[in-house]
Amino acid sequence: MTAYDDLMAFQRQTEALAQVSGRLGWDQEVMMPEGAAAQRAEEMAALETVLHARRSDPRIGEWLDDCVTMDETGHANLRLVRRQHERAIRVPARLAAELARVTSLAQGIWARARADEDVAAFLPVLGDVVRLRREEGAALAQGGDPYDALLHDYEPGTTSDDLAAMFARLRPRLVALREKALAAPPAPRLTGSFPEAGQLALAHEVARAFGYDFERGRLDKSVHPFTAGSGDDVRITTRTDEADPFNCLYSTIHEVGHALYEQGIDGAHLLTPVGQGASMGVHESQSRICENQIGRSRAFTGWIYGRMRDIFGDFGIASENDFFRAVNRVARGHIRTEADEVQYNLHILLRFDLEQALMRGDLATGDLEAAWNDRFLADFGLAVDRPSHGMLQDVHWSAGLFGYFPTYSLGNVYAGCLHAALCRDLPALDADLARGDPGAAIRWLHAKVHRYGSLHDPLATITRAIGGEPGEGPLLDYLEAKFG
């Protein structure tokens, strides 16, 4: 056994335990009885204590020092282990366990506060989460910027300055496009009711069409759709609204995009550091290109229109063109997850600025609601009428995911770049999609992105896939062509 073999045997067990933690997270959102919340917080804290102890184990430093010349996979694994180890030794074990316990509890408290429209009920635990994550950010940053240190967990190699500069370039063209789209004649709307069973049947059919492997995953319902797990157990969730079938359909395609990435990583990397997505931004590029550039395209919505008429009968839309316009309707609204492609990134910019202020201590949690509502009115020309339409709409901050939101917009930018390359390489793409067959597009994504997992840095992953440096241009060009 070489030092590398020893390290990887140890790491394989750590990755397996991290998978267990992910499975528990899925269970908490999908299966756990409500009365188990406090006990579950103890269980998550115990597991996090184990994971933290393993990731900060001093033997890792020794093994890393003793590893000799490696192949590309070996180098990548060492890079990722080193990053995880350096992170772990900076965070006290007590803090890691406390974060796991408090964020597990906070998600249930947030869900009740949102249902009750009760900001005050959420603020104390939000205060705890913010305090603990700031403490963690400071420990990780070692004098540097605490928000950048947290962002680094989700998007290694990208700083908040990089993102702020990119967002500054995005904003004016998005705002101009939004004004233009809102001034256009309103798109038609679907009428009638869409029974849940039909929505779920369509969700399963579309997931299969995209290539989601149900033998190595499952599709359930949850309040907030998400994907959990790597390798051979990658689960997705969706939600249904009988008045709005697009909620279920497009959240399913979105999560399928994430899941295809995890299911598509070369099996040789299973339970190794390389065996998972390169970053949250790269991950989001996979979900977004499936949901938007493919799933909301004129060609694919034509096929969806036919399937939905087969399942639901007449729903007041007379043609494929009207259906395409209904799917891509631009309208004023409060909810990020229901936003159209044009306004979506403006939601992210709002959260990005507010969460930086929270993490840097420039905004107190008690002032968050007012700050949110003021900014929302300024950015969207719309007053927030209730907390569930404002600062209580998203689960992320209760889960402690500060630094996560901006990767959504980065993912949209990457999806724009990948889509431009995909159109260049696959001239028959629209003909395929019009038949309800995204297979060739998914095979392209698999060959260019999925199979590598974290073999390359996030930026290198995209650069190699598109054959050049990524930027926001292709996304904006695509949006202006579609909505302008």
Add this chain to the structure above:
Amino acid sequence: MTAYDDLMAFQRQTEALAQVSGRLGWDQEVMMPEGAAAQRAEEMAALETVLHARRSDPRIGEWLDDCVTMDETGHANLRLVRRQHERAIRVPARLAAELARVTSLAQGIWARARADEDVAAFLPVLGDVVRLRREEGAALAQGGDPYDALLHDYEPGTTSDDLAAMFARLRPRLVALREKALAAPPAPRLTGSFPEAGQLALAHEVARAFGYDFERGRLDKSVHPFTAGSGDDVRITTRTDEADPFNCLYSTIHEVGHALYEQGIDGAHLLTPVGQGASMGVHESQSRICENQIGRSRAFTGWIYGRMRDIFGDFGIASENDFFRAVNRVARGHIRTEADEVQYNLHILLRFDLEQALMRGDLATGDLEAAWNDRFLADFGLAVDRPSHGMLQDVHWSAGLFGYFPTYSLGNVYAGCLHAALCRDLPALDADLARGDPGAAIRWLHAKVHRYGSLHDPLATITRAIGGEPGEGPLLDYLEAKFG
């Protein structure tokens, strides 16, 4: 902090991780996609490695040495920690992880082999499980009897000699009773079909009537019904057969009996060694008294008859008396879990003898099928017509649970004792049950058994509850009165 406080803080995390392992076991049977089996085995092995390391941690020995005068709960926790620690240090870490990995894999292989009626497909992994458990039994026994060492995990304080002597006293009266019951005019049978939705609605209603707390648990379907978890997350499963509504109904009541025990333990013991059932035999006494002495009583079946006619309409049974006879029908059959109360223990006696022979090396796995079939013909007067009616019918051996089966009969014996005491203390029991209300009986079990958890030894738990020494007499008297 005293040594006891340190020990219990450590132990609390260990118990939380054991709960995580139980939750994964539930997930494997109820939710896991089939293609995840190999990855799950790695995850279970990693978690078992962590648990084993914690349970064999040398600090536990030091803390145990340093603990000073304690109250009753403290003494009980120390007794249980010491037992777990002494067990762990005898089993090599490699063996513990290998057992977790192999038994996780073997359950999927068994399920497929049973579906395919293919003993040969199961034998290689069964051989591995037997070899590993024999190795573990030998390590635990340190020169003593390996089967007794394994039995000790499930029923501390009871030996295979104790059980063999009790079973020798049970057998002749059960055999005589079986002959008498089989010679009587056959009981009526239900006709028609029983839609799954109605069965599950009744299962939920009955579970609530027994006091199962759905806020701290959930009811799902699985191939083999079971209960998983302690404290505030105690989940039960059932199964349905549209031709036989009793399968779902009585497996639900059985698992509810287990779950009431775990849900009823004093909350002060949560995530401590005392905070779970005293033994498998005591556990089974709780499931069996709910399922049989209460659930299959003349009084309670009278109420069930009315509810079933409300839900399913006419099913060819003309009176409460006929329904009672149909529920308690004694007939020849191959399947343990479908056996009547008279023949059930004869199934256990068969498995008890065969698994002792396997663990002591007197029977090779390759000879198991023939040994099973010969013994079954001799004991039940019936040839085994297919492996799923014979040695492939139960999950236990694939899960490595050698030493577990006899606790089922011990549980029946304990249930007989508890029932005699319950009837003595609650003169209105039948009147309550005739109204579909087992509440007073459950409160009696809670006061006498549930709330204590593992505060007392298994035998002491039963002795205190009934006010005397338990024995097989009350069970046999009850069975002869009911079936004789």
